[in-house]
Amino acid sequence: MGKIKVGIIGAGSAGCNIHGRLLLERKDKFEIVSFCDIDREKLAVVEKRFGVKTFDSIEEFLKQKDIELVIIATRPHSTHFPIAIKTMKAGKNVVVEKPMCITTEECEKMIEESRKNNVFLFPYQNQRWNLGFMFFKEAIDKKVVGKVKFIEVKRSINPDYKGHIYEFMPHFVDCILYLLDFDSPVEIMGVVENPEERWENLGFVYSVIRFKSGVVVSISQLPDDNKKSPHFYWYAAGDKGSIWQENVYNKYDLVRKNSRTTGQASSFIPEILETRLKGDEREMGDFTGSFYDNVYGVLRKGEEQAVKPEQVLKQIFIIEKIIESARKKEVIKL
Numbered sequence: 001m002g003k004i005k006v007g008i009i010g011a012g013s014a015g016c017n018i019h020g021r022l023l024l025e026r027k028d029k030f031e032i033v034s035f036c037d038i039d040r041e042k043l044a045v046v047e048k049r050f051g052v053k054t055f056d057s058i059e060e061f062l063k064q065k066d067i068e069l070v071i072i073a074t075r076p077h078s079t080h081f082p083i084a085i086k087t088m089k090a091g092k093n094v095v096v097e098k099p100m101c102i103t104t105e106e107c108e109k110m111i112e113e114s115r116k117n118n119v120f121l122f123p124y125q126n127q128r129w130n131l132g133f134m135f136f137k138e139a140i141d142k143k144v145v146g147k148v149k150f151i152e153v154k155r156s157i158n159p160d161y162k163g164h165i166y167e168f169m170p171h172f173v174d175c176i177l178y179l180l181d182f183d184s185p186v187e188i189m190g191v192v193e194n195p196e197e198r199w200e201n202l203g204f205v206y207s208v209i210r211f212k213s214g215v216v217v218s219i220s221q222l223p224d225d226n227k228k229s230p231h232f233y234w235y236a237a238g239d240k241g242s243i244w245q246e247n248v249y250n251k252y253d254l255v256r257k258n259s260r261t262t263g264q265a266s267s268f269i270p271e272i273l274e275t276r277l278k279g280d281e282r283e284m285g286d287f288t289g290s291f292y293d294n295v296y297g298v299l300r301k302g303e304e305q306a307v308k309p310e311q312v313l314k315q316i317f318i319i320e321k322i323i324e325s326a327r328k329k330e331v332i333k334l
Helices: 013-024 040-050 077-089 104-116 131-141 169-179 251-256 290-301 309-328
Strands: 004-009 030-036 053-055 069-072 093-096 121-123 148-157 185-192 205-211 216-223 232-238 241-246 259-263
Touching: 004 013, 004 290, 013 030, 013 040, 013 290, 030 040, 040 053, 069 077, 077 093, 077 104, 104 121, 104 309, 121 290, 121 309, 131 169, 131 232, 131 241, 148 169, 169 216, 169 309, 185 309, 205 309
Parallel strands: 004 030, 004 069, 030 053, 069 093, 093 121, 148 216
Antiparallel strands: 148 232, 185 205, 205 216, 232 241, 241 259
């Protein structure tokens, strides 16, 4: 099976240090052919680092016949939608950084365009493979806290930075939906700083979501006045105990200090430590690149797509309703 030839739109940190790095780690599966960006200085850096062709015109970039997959890693987030539409119209499979788009209307149009042009639309929701979350999900799936009643995910943020709701909230909501087998929400309450502003000026976020199954979920990104490094944790309470898991990236931290349990969960030893991590216990163990293993499997082996755009449609809908609740100052009943 031949390598998948890739073009990346966006020569910033995400395009180079996340997507570019992950693809270089998978040289047996992917070949980066070119980058596109409107910033010629960034392209000059990319040419030296990756040794590939560069373009400052999307139209010229998309004329490359050998590119099978395009990765969109641009800022601002509102550029994802128009660039993705243009890319799919050119007959290219596309990976789109989170948030895939800003509105459900945009999401529906992207899904329609992918079907119309018979191309794959891959939303980049890589935190499903975050080590801390995989540990947490394994505990929930194995019912070590019994029947789950409440889940909380919280992240500290820099109070001076805006636009938080479209930074990590897409990851949090996606992981919650994945955890709950894409259950449907029935009530959503949101508190958002500057709720009447445009999306890029929205500040801190606090939300509570009640799902059809009865599970209540709290998702928040709240200011850290000490401006410490952003961190977040997962917490779940059930009828047989509770579990608290800080976000981690390596086996050492997972075992050393980052889990707290009560009740039946106290004796839980995650299988993930035995089967997913090899080598030194301080090894990074970053599995978020598994997203690209799935992309390769879909395009070369006919495997099932792990992150489907239809799933992200529900995610975008929930975020929209959190903002709507904040603006109306009322609970949204669905």
